[in-house]
Each structure stands twice: as C-alpha cells, then as structure tokens.
Amino acid sequence: MSLSLPAGFRTAGMHCGIKKDPAIFDLALFVSDRPASLAGVFTQNKVFGSPVAVSRERVPRGTGRACLINSGNSNACTGQRGIEDARWMTAETAKLLDCPPEDVVVCSTGVIGRFLPREPLASGIPAAFEKLGDSPESFENAARAMMTTDTFAKQAVREIELNGKLVRISAAAKGAAMIGPNMATMLGIIMTDAELSAADTDALLRHAVDRSFNCISVEGHTSTSDTVFLFANGAAENGPLDDDSRLTMQTALDEVAAELAQAIIRDAEGAKHFITIDVCGARNRGEAFRIAKEIANSALVKTAITGADPNWGRIISAAGYAGVELKDSDMSLVLNGVEIYQAGAPAEFDTVSLSRSIKENRDVSIQLQLSHGNADVRFWTSDLTEEYVRLNSEYTT
Amino acid sequence: MSLSLPAGFRTAGMHCGIKKDPAIFDLALFVSDRPASLAGVFTQNKVFGSPVAVSRERVPRGTGRACLINSGNSNACTGQRGIEDARWMTAETAKLLDCPPEDVVVCSTGVIGRFLPREPLASGIPAAFEKLGDSPESFENAARAMMTTDTFAKQAVREIELNGKLVRISAAAKGAAMIGPNMATMLGIIMTDAELSAADTDALLRHAVDRSFNCISVEGHTSTSDTVFLFANGAAENGPLDDDSRLTMQTALDEVAAELAQAIIRDAEGAKHFITIDVCGARNRGEAFRIAKEIANSALVKTAITGADPNWGRIISAAGYAGVELKDSDMSLVLNGVEIYQAGAPAEFDTVSLSRSIKENRDVSIQLQLSHGNADVRFWTSDLTEEYVRLNSEYTT
Structure with a gap:
C-alpha cells in the first residue's frame, strides 16, 4: 500500500526559516478541500502551548478545513503574545483557503518559551499553500516538516471498505522524547475520507488514542504541546455508520494510531531497545x-534492559509502587518468553541465555501476569541509554 | 562534635561473607543496653522485603533492644523462606542479648530475589556481638556495613539539652540509588539517649522522615526495603517532655534526618550536581x-542540569503535570538566584553566565514560586548522567 492521501486531502511540507538549516523542513500544512468532521485530543499538562489553547477552543465546533504545524518553536509559555501569534497563523491560512479562521487548527513543536518569529511564517504560509499536493511526496514532505529530534518520518495508512465504499485513512505523527502518558511532545494528524458524524469522529479518535499514544512513554515527561487531530471529510460517500462499519472503522483507526505510536518509540532518543509491556489479569484497565x-x-527497569540484565526485582518493585492493591504472590513475570518470577517467588531460569536474548534483539517483551481479574493493557517504551542522557544534556542553549 | 554514640548504645560492623570481597563489610549491629522506645517507618511499596514484614509487625509494641542489618542481599521477593530467614536473624541476635526475638528488628539491603545465605550469618552474628563497642570507630564500622553502592558512610550527630540534661542523637543511613519519595533503598537508624514515650518516639520520627528521607529522590523508584528506625533508650534521664523540650528534640531530629537525606543525594550514583528544589507559595504542603x-x-530536568542548561521550559512543564490545579501565570522561577521565568512569561537573563554558574558549582538551586498560598516544601535530588546509566546497566547478573 503506498503512502498516499485519502480523497479530498492535500498536504505540503517545506522550510520557511524557523529552523536555521535551510535543508530542514519546519512548516507543514494539511488541508481538506471541503469542511471535514474534526476531533482533537490534547495534552493534559496544566501548562500548555498557545496552539493547544487556540485549537482546543475550536475543536468543539466539530468541523474544520486545515491544520498548520510548525516545528522548531513550540510557542508555549509565551503568554498573550503567543496566543495572538497562534491565532494569526490560523488567520493567514484561512485567508488563502477562503474560510473562517475558526476552521483552521494549529500545532507548534520545539523549544519552549521563545516567541514565534512571524517573518518566516508570513512568507512561508502562502508558499506552503502553493506547494499543496495530493501525491505521496507531498504527504511525506508534510510528515517530515513536523519533526524535531525525530530521525525518520512517521506515517501510516489503511484502506477499508465501509458500506461497499473504499475508505482510506492516512496519518502522520512526530515525537522522539518528552513522551509520557496523557500525550507528550507528540503530534499526530489522521486524515480519512470516511463520512463520519462529529460525535463519531470524537469517539473514534478518543478510543484509538487511549490504546496508542496514551500507552507509550520515553521518559514520562508530559509535554505542553501534545495534540492529535482526526479529520474526516466524507469524500468516500460511505453513508451513515452502523455497528459493523463503526467497528471496522475503529479497528483501522486503532491500528493506524498504534503503528504511529510504536514508530515514536522505535525512534526514541538514544534507545537501543523497543520494549513491549503487557500487563494481564488486572482488576480493571x-x-x-x-x-x-x-x-x-x-x-532502573530501563537501564536493566539497556544492560541486558533480566533483573526482575526492578520490574516487580515498580509494579509495587503503582498505587494498586497487590501482593508479590499475585504476580508472575515472563521476559522474552522465559518465566523468571512465579507467584511471588524466583523461578529457575538460564540467566546467561536470557541475557543474550535481550542483547541480541532490539525488541524486548515484558509480560506481567496478575491474578486479579481479566483486564489487559499493552504499553510501549524504550530503554535508557548513555546516549539519551548525552542528547538531552546537550539539546538547547 | 565527634561521631560518637549516645549513652547506652553499642554498635559493630564487619564482614561476615554475604559479599564476596572480604575487605567489604556486610553486617551491622546496633544495640541499646536497655529496652528503648522504638518507632519505625517503612517503604510504602506493596512489594516489600521480608525484614520489612517482620520489623513492621514488631514496631507497634513500641519497644526494642537492637537492630541487625545485612547488606549484599535484600531478602525481598523470597516468599515464606525469606520471612523465616528474617525471623531467624532476629532470634540469633536475641539469644546473645538474652531478650525476646520481638525486641530485635532487622533490615536487609542489596539485590532483590535471592535467598539469604544463613551460613555466613550463623557465624557472623555472634562475631558482631563480640565486636560491639561504644567508640566512634565502632559506630563508623556499623555505618559502613550498611552500604551497598554508597561511596561514603553517612553519619550525623547532635547534642542538645532537655530539661537540663545532655541528650545525644547519633544516626547512620545508607542509600545511593533506587531512591524515590515514600522511602527508597535507604536505611536509616537513629539512636538517642533521650527519654521518650513510645508515642513521642513515633510522632517525632514521622515528622522528621516527612521532611527528610521522604523529600529526596534519585530516580524515583520506590524500593522494597526502605526503613528508618528511632531508638530512644532514656539513658540521659531527661524526664518527661514539655512543649519546649519536645520542640528542641524535634528540631534536632529533623536536622539529623535532613543531614543524612542530603548525604544520600550527595552520594547519588553518577551524580554531578546536588539539586535543592524549593516550591513556595502553594495552597498546601x-x-x-x-x-x-x-x-x-x-x-529532562535532570539532564538539563547535567548539561548546565537553564532550560526552564522543562521545569515549568513538569510542574504542569503534577496533578495540581495551576496556570503558567501562577509561576515564577529562580535558578541559582537568577529569575528566569516571571508570572507566565520568559524573563530576560544572561544565559551564558547562568549556564556557567551551573557548570562550575556542584550545588544547584531551583526555586519555584507559586501565587496560591503559603505552603512550602524543600526537596533534594541529583542530576542524571551517563555515569548513572552506565552504573545501573552494569549492576547485578
């Protein structure tokens, strides 16, 4: 399946001048050629960027035409001037699209606490508008323009059939650090030509985000700028959803969101391991x-994995301070398929070969089985390396 | 003031054989020559070591004679056999002291999930008993024998006058990682010859711990073994406390506990900076x-300090996800005495000279001023270095 756009969407990505290096993109534009149903999910940080404040106001209208994203500056902690800058960005875009500014949402990602420079945007926004296209290249350019410390663009697509009509979902995301549950410096934009009511758009997006972007962390630091949007423009003319088609749509959306969330963890700063954590048998989700x-x-869990050390004590003890009522005998632990802790007691296992399996595989699986009930969660994270520390003690200033 | 013991206390520290290197101590014994008022505070991790289980049962009796501590093995996640091993340790000690086993409390620190070897302890406990002494050297030996990855012994002493009598407080602690609020792999033992009721002993200890060991973190991982004891044996014959003498005692205890808590952070694994965080003007503590x-x-805050980067966005955004109702305009931030963020907007400051002040000083001060009320907290932590990652990815196995 090629990384193409759904019907009725055009995108662009380019360098406008917020970042210094002219080879690096810093402005992305996503446009639906007609009003689309729009839903959004935002950071739960009490300190949030101006674009979050502006977009959060607009999403309840349930409809939108475009999303403008800049990287290189998060326009967060910039007070009233930041709010005015974010509104101005949407107004400049709306003029070109001949729509009300309220139909445009906006994201910014990058350093916190610097005022946004308007000059590069004043020329950049019309230039991005001129570059809008529906080709896979236009889509990739937009995905690349969202990136900060990401090392690769993150895109995912699905095709499904709803009521006999072909429906496409195409999505892009960015993020490589400041990643914690409840969203983090991650931005996601999901476009579909499905015909969805505003209520469905919102419910479908929340379900997908809860099982994807809210189930990843790099260092657990919740960002000020996290945002995921879903635009559904109806170009596929699939008619109203019934229970079956809603499930088909939800499944596809969940897959797209999970694929992007995992891509963020695969690109986590300095990471050597991609860790999947399954907690099963809990009382509730x-x-x-x-x-x-x-x-x-x-x-301590992360550095144990970095060191290929099957140190289950660190995992079990982390479970113990999660604020959940449990005893050590309620837990069993399987690491890369090997049981290392069984109902409260150490299990016999070959430490050397298990350590080798961690060392030789980028993917690590931690399965914690509880004896409490039937609820499961899957969560993705990265290990913690000297390289992460180096990157994050050298970034900025 | 020399690091000596209060009247009526003797201690010992030695190598018994739990650790391989015969030059490294692994067994500490603290004894009061008469029954002392005893209070204890333990990890809030739901997964806790056998010594915590055994000691927690005994502390409510309010009286005790001795504390036995081994390092090199935490006797945690070791099931019923672990409980029996911990009880056996107290029984062996009690035989030598000619007291009931319930008068002896016990701590173990080290790797999680390995059964405790009884042989080295069977000969070690009587040998430690033989070595008991009241000299500064005996006290230092005991403090050294508690250590795991610590690089120096942590001791603190105070002398005060209560009702005209000289009262001494002498305390030892260990800890360098797995340090998180609600106690961590830190052990503390505080001895005083003050005469204190069991209720006073408990209340005084809890107050001191809340303002010291519960206000430090290295990486926030709550350990399975954290324990702090206060023994008060009354040898100073100071009589009952009144409000004034209780305050004198509390202040001295708070100081001793804070001095040890800070020593743990000064010894934090791989740390290059000792960070004091003052949050002022909150609605409540x-x-x-x-x-x-x-x-x-x-x-991200820790690595910013490692990199001498006055990156206030990381600090302000961490405050934003603490679960406290706030707006960015409620906050002002002072770093090493320089205001860098004022009521929601970036302040003008000299980045280069502030960065130099972080680079050139081990001690860093972060002061976050809120506009909500009058409650303050002081908290201590360390930065996060490549060395921390190296140490924790190489420990164990």
Whole structure:
C-alpha cells in the first residue's frame, strides 16, 4: 500500500526559516478541500502551548478545513503574545483557503518559551499553500516538516471498505522524547475520507488514542504541546455508520494510531531497545495501565534492559509502587518468553541465555501476569541509554 | 562534635561473607543496653522485603533492644523462606542479648530475589556481638556495613539539652540509588539517649522522615526495603517532655534526618550536581510536595542540569503535570538566584553566565514560586548522567 492521501486531502511540507538549516523542513500544512468532521485530543499538562489553547477552543465546533504545524518553536509559555501569534497563523491560512479562521487548527513543536518569529511564517504560509499536493511526496514532505529530534518520518495508512465504499485513512505523527502518558511532545494528524458524524469522529479518535499514544512513554515527561487531530471529510460517500462499519472503522483507526505510536518509540532518543509491556489479569484497565506505566517509566527497569540484565526485582518493585492493591504472590513475570518470577517467588531460569536474548534483539517483551481479574493493557517504551542522557544534556542553549 | 554514640548504645560492623570481597563489610549491629522506645517507618511499596514484614509487625509494641542489618542481599521477593530467614536473624541476635526475638528488628539491603545465605550469618552474628563497642570507630564500622553502592558512610550527630540534661542523637543511613519519595533503598537508624514515650518516639520520627528521607529522590523508584528506625533508650534521664523540650528534640531530629537525606543525594550514583528544589507559595504542603517531586523525577530536568542548561521550559512543564490545579501565570522561577521565568512569561537573563554558574558549582538551586498560598516544601535530588546509566546497566547478573 503506498503512502498516499485519502480523497479530498492535500498536504505540503517545506522550510520557511524557523529552523536555521535551510535543508530542514519546519512548516507543514494539511488541508481538506471541503469542511471535514474534526476531533482533537490534547495534552493534559496544566501548562500548555498557545496552539493547544487556540485549537482546543475550536475543536468543539466539530468541523474544520486545515491544520498548520510548525516545528522548531513550540510557542508555549509565551503568554498573550503567543496566543495572538497562534491565532494569526490560523488567520493567514484561512485567508488563502477562503474560510473562517475558526476552521483552521494549529500545532507548534520545539523549544519552549521563545516567541514565534512571524517573518518566516508570513512568507512561508502562502508558499506552503502553493506547494499543496495530493501525491505521496507531498504527504511525506508534510510528515517530515513536523519533526524535531525525530530521525525518520512517521506515517501510516489503511484502506477499508465501509458500506461497499473504499475508505482510506492516512496519518502522520512526530515525537522522539518528552513522551509520557496523557500525550507528550507528540503530534499526530489522521486524515480519512470516511463520512463520519462529529460525535463519531470524537469517539473514534478518543478510543484509538487511549490504546496508542496514551500507552507509550520515553521518559514520562508530559509535554505542553501534545495534540492529535482526526479529520474526516466524507469524500468516500460511505453513508451513515452502523455497528459493523463503526467497528471496522475503529479497528483501522486503532491500528493506524498504534503503528504511529510504536514508530515514536522505535525512534526514541538514544534507545537501543523497543520494549513491549503487557500487563494481564488486572482488576480493571486503569490498574493495568498504572502498573504498565510505572514499569515503563522506571529508570532502573530501563537501564536493566539497556544492560541486558533480566533483573526482575526492578520490574516487580515498580509494579509495587503503582498505587494498586497487590501482593508479590499475585504476580508472575515472563521476559522474552522465559518465566523468571512465579507467584511471588524466583523461578529457575538460564540467566546467561536470557541475557543474550535481550542483547541480541532490539525488541524486548515484558509480560506481567496478575491474578486479579481479566483486564489487559499493552504499553510501549524504550530503554535508557548513555546516549539519551548525552542528547538531552546537550539539546538547547 | 565527634561521631560518637549516645549513652547506652553499642554498635559493630564487619564482614561476615554475604559479599564476596572480604575487605567489604556486610553486617551491622546496633544495640541499646536497655529496652528503648522504638518507632519505625517503612517503604510504602506493596512489594516489600521480608525484614520489612517482620520489623513492621514488631514496631507497634513500641519497644526494642537492637537492630541487625545485612547488606549484599535484600531478602525481598523470597516468599515464606525469606520471612523465616528474617525471623531467624532476629532470634540469633536475641539469644546473645538474652531478650525476646520481638525486641530485635532487622533490615536487609542489596539485590532483590535471592535467598539469604544463613551460613555466613550463623557465624557472623555472634562475631558482631563480640565486636560491639561504644567508640566512634565502632559506630563508623556499623555505618559502613550498611552500604551497598554508597561511596561514603553517612553519619550525623547532635547534642542538645532537655530539661537540663545532655541528650545525644547519633544516626547512620545508607542509600545511593533506587531512591524515590515514600522511602527508597535507604536505611536509616537513629539512636538517642533521650527519654521518650513510645508515642513521642513515633510522632517525632514521622515528622522528621516527612521532611527528610521522604523529600529526596534519585530516580524515583520506590524500593522494597526502605526503613528508618528511632531508638530512644532514656539513658540521659531527661524526664518527661514539655512543649519546649519536645520542640528542641524535634528540631534536632529533623536536622539529623535532613543531614543524612542530603548525604544520600550527595552520594547519588553518577551524580554531578546536588539539586535543592524549593516550591513556595502553594495552597498546601501536599501540592507543593507533588510539584517538587515531579520536577525532581523528570529525566529532562535532570539532564538539563547535567548539561548546565537553564532550560526552564522543562521545569515549568513538569510542574504542569503534577496533578495540581495551576496556570503558567501562577509561576515564577529562580535558578541559582537568577529569575528566569516571571508570572507566565520568559524573563530576560544572561544565559551564558547562568549556564556557567551551573557548570562550575556542584550545588544547584531551583526555586519555584507559586501565587496560591503559603505552603512550602524543600526537596533534594541529583542530576542524571551517563555515569548513572552506565552504573545501573552494569549492576547485578
């Protein structure tokens, strides 16, 4: 399946001058040629960027035409001037599209606390408009223009049939650090030509985000700028959803979102391992989630994986401080398919060969089985390497 | 003031054979020559070591004679056999002291999930008993025998007058990683010859721990073994406390506990900076604490300090996800005495000279001023270095 766009969408990505290096893109534009149903999910950080403030106001209208994204500056912690800059970005875009500014949403990602420079955007926004196209190259350019410390563009597409009509979903995301549950410096934009009510668009997006972008962490630091949008422009003319077609749509959306979320973790700064954490047998999804998140965010668990050390004590003890009522005998632990802890007691296993399996495989699986109930959660994270520390002590200033 | 013991206490530290290197101590014994008032505070991890289980049962009796501590093995996640091993350790000690086993409490620190070897302890406990002494050397030996990855012994002493009598407080602690609020792999033992009721002993200890060991973190991973004891044996014959003498005692205890807590952070694995975080002007202590803790545990804040980068965006955004109701305009931030963020907007400051002040000083001060109320918290943490990652990816196995 080629990385193409759904019917009725055009995108562009280019360098406008927010970043210094002219070879690096910093401005992305995503446009639907007709009003689309629009839903958005935003960071839960109480400190949030101006684009989040502006977009959050607009999403409840349930409709939109375009999303403008700049990288290189997050326009966060910039006060009233930041809000005015974000509104101005949408107004400049709306003029070109001949639509109200409220039909345009906006994201910014990059350094916190610097005022956005308007000059490069004043010429960049019309230039991006001129470059809009529906080719795979236009889509990739837009995905690349969202990137900050990402090393590759993150795109995912699906084709499904709804009521006999071909429906496409195409999505892009960025993110490589400041990644914590409840969204992080990650931006995602999902476009579909499906015909969806505003209520369906919102419900479908929330379900997908809860099982993807909210189930990843790099270091657990929730960003000020996290945003995921879903645009559904109806060009596929699939008619109203019934229960079956809604499930088909949800499944495809969940897959697209999970693919992008995993791509973010695969690109996590300095990471040598991609870690999948399955917490099974919990009383409810919330408890499973809290345990998975504590394991994922523990620097001691991460460094154990970095060192190819099947140190289950660090994993079990992280589960123990997740705020979930449990005893050590409620837990069993399987690491890369090998049981290393069984119902509260160390299991016999070959440490050397298990350590080798961690060392030789980028992908690591941690499965924590609880004896409490039937709820499961899958969570993705990265290990913590000297390279992560080096990157994050050298970034900025 | 020399690092000596209060009246009526004797201690010993030695190598018994749990650790391989015969030059490294692994067994500490702290004894009061008469029954002492005893209080204890333990890890809040739901997964806790057998010594925690055994000691936690005994502390409510309010009295004790001795504490036995081994390093090199935490006797955690070792099931019923672990409980029996911990009880056996107290029984062996009690035989020598001619007291009931319930008068002996026990701690173990080291690797999780290995059964405790009884042989070295069977000969080691009587040998430690023989070595008991009241000299500064005996005290230092005991403090050294608690250490795991610590690079120096942590001791603190105070002398005060209560009702005209000289009262001494002498304390030892260990800890260098797996340090998170609600106690971590840190052990502390505080001895005083003050005469204190069991209720006073408990209340005084909890107050001191809340403002010291519960206000530090290295990586925020709550350990399975954290324990702090306070023994008060009354040898100073100071009589009952009144409000004034209780305050004198509390202040001295708070100081001793804070001095040890800070020593743990000064010894944090791989750390290049000792960071003091003051959150002021919060609605209440709980909110100030949550904000301080999130700032302290953010890998992005820590690596910014490692890189001498006055990156206030990382600090302000960590405050934003602490679960406290706030707006960015409620916050101002002072780093090493320089205001860098004022009521929601970047302040003008000399980045180069502030960066130099971080680079050239081991001690860093982060002061976050809120506009909510009058509650303050002081919290201590370390930065995150490549060395920390190296140490923790190479430890164990």
